[in-house]
Amino acid sequence: MLIWKYLLSSAFVLMIVGQCAGQKKNDPADSTRRFQKPTGIRLGTDLISLGKNFTNSSFSGWEANADVDFGRYYAALDYGSWTRDLPITNGTYQNDGRYFRIGADINFMLKDPDKNMFFIGFRYARANFNEHIVYQTTASNFGDFQVESSNIGAKGGWVELTTGLRVKIWKQFWMGYTARMKFLPSVTGNPAFETYEIPGFGQTFKGIYWGFNYQAFWRIPFKGSK
Amino acid sequence: MRVLGFLVLWILATACLNDQDCLITSTNLVKIQFKNLKNKNKNIKLDSVEVSGLGYFYPTTDSISNLALPVSPMVNEATFTFYYYNSSPAVTVEYFTQAQVISAKCGAFTNYIDLRVTTTSFDSLKIINDRLRINQNANLEIFIE
Numbered sequence: 001m002l003i004w005k006y007l008l009s010s011a012f013v014l015m016i017v018g019q020c021a022g023q024k025k026n027d028p029a030d031s032t033r034r035f036q037k038p039t040g041i042r043l044g045t046d047l048i049s050l051g052k053n054f055t056n057s058s059f060s061g062w063e064a065n066a067d068v069d070f071g072r073y074y075a076a077l078d079y080g081s082w083t084r085d086l087p088i089t090n091g092t093y094q095n096d097g098r099y100f101r102i103g104a105d106i107n108f109m110l111k112d113p114d115k116n117m118f119f120i121g122f123r124y125a126r127a128n129f130n131e132h133i134v135y136q137t138t139a140s141n142f143g144d145f146q147v148e149s150s151n152i153g154a155k156g157g158w159v160e161l162t163t164g165l166r167v168k169i170w171k172q173f174w175m176g177y178t179a180r181m182k183f184l185p186s187v188t189g190n191p192a193f194e195t196y197e198i199p200g201f202g203q204t205f206k207g208i209y210w211g212f213n214y215q216a217f218w219r220i221p222f223k224g225s226k
Numbered sequence: 227m228r229v230l231g232f233l234v235l236w237i238l239a240t241a242c243l244n245d246q247d248c249l250i251t252s253t254n255l256v257k258i259q260f261k262n263l264k265n266k267n268k269n270i271k272l273d274s275v276e277v278s279g280l281g282y283f284y285p286t287t288d289s290i291s292n293l294a295l296p297v298s299p300m301v302n303e304a305t306f307t308f309y310y311y312n313s314s315p316a317v318t319v320e321y322f323t324q325a326q327v328i329s330a331k332c333g334a335f336t337n338y339i340d341l342r343v344t345t346t347s348f349d350s351l352k353i354i355n356d357r358l359r360i361n362q363n364a365n366l367e368i369f370i371e
Contacts, residue, residue, distance in 0.1 A: 089333035133325050135334040139254040141280055141296040147336060149325040194337070196327040 036071035044217030058086045074105040082199030090135045097129020099200030114168040123160040127199045154189030156198035172219040180211035248332035255294040259364035267291040276307040317346040
């Protein structure tokens with residue numbers, strides 16, 4: 001319920017910001033500000049997620065991104081895979097899951113002929129994942145023992161505010177970044193396992209978490225569009 | 227505007243928090259406080275206490291008003307039988323164990339949560355804290371005349 005309140009209030013704030021930014025006095029209705037017929041879809045991937053496969057031995061994953069323009073408004077969808085095999089001091093922690101984000105961006109570079117964009121947006125994200133842990137511990141009068149616990153079929157959710165750039169590099173090839181402020185993480189799963197990480201979000205004890213994607217896109221124009 | 231600025235700074239600051247401290251406050255000891263019917267601490271002379279799965283404990287002091295008794299990490303139930311004044315009242319508690327990772331550096335540990343009394347032959351008792359922690363006074367208060 002709280003998530004929906006945040007989503008609605010975020011959407012409201014974005015609408016106000018979108019309507020007010022760059023507004024001129026006595027300016028007749030500006031067609032660049034209206035919803036328009038989509039002209040193409042951009043499909044891309046996060047280069048940082050791919051790079052982490054080589055630089056972070058405990059992580060493997062990828063993320064695919066897509067957006068479609070409706071004038072200055074963009075519908076955005078992300079889908080990712082996240083696998084963690086993390087050695088901890090007294091055992092090992094594993095996490096394997098998939099996540100998606102859905103949301104919208106507002107472009108503030110209205111007059112750019114290449115449709116380069118500086119945007120602000122929001123996302124609602126969900127993740128399905130499995131966690132497993134094995135660790136050695138000790139308890140008074142019971143000595144040392146090993147604990148093995150799983151959190152199978154856990155579900156998580158969170159909300160993001162996003163900002164970033166998309167720049168046309170060559171023909172239909174685009175690059176850009178997205179900075180994300182992720183917040184309101186929630187998890188349902190095995191109560192005998194306190195979730196450590198939500199795929200796509202990160203460690204749950206951090207109520208607010210920053211994320212950063214550096215993305216490459218290929219744009220596919222729709223028929224009849226440039 | 228100042229409030230907005232403060233809010234932005236607060237969000238930035240909290241978003242940059244690093245790993246949690248390696249501070250483990252969880253324990254498998256149930257802290258028991260004996261009280262009289264006027265809700266004052268009551269000293270009693272225990273002959274021994276039997277903990278299910280572990281056997282007998284013999285408090286070394288003559289008279290005590292509180293003690294900590296262990297529960298097993300392997301099961302979710304424990305019975306404590308108190309032998310004193312030719313009587314042997316008992317209390318059976320249930321609890322839940324929960325695995326938690328702090329960080330790669332700090333590792334994982336077990337929480338003991340949702341402590342509750344299932345059966346007892348004491349006249350009156352009360353759960354004060356249902357999560358077993360090192361730094362707390364009592365989990366269970368037992369009232370004795």
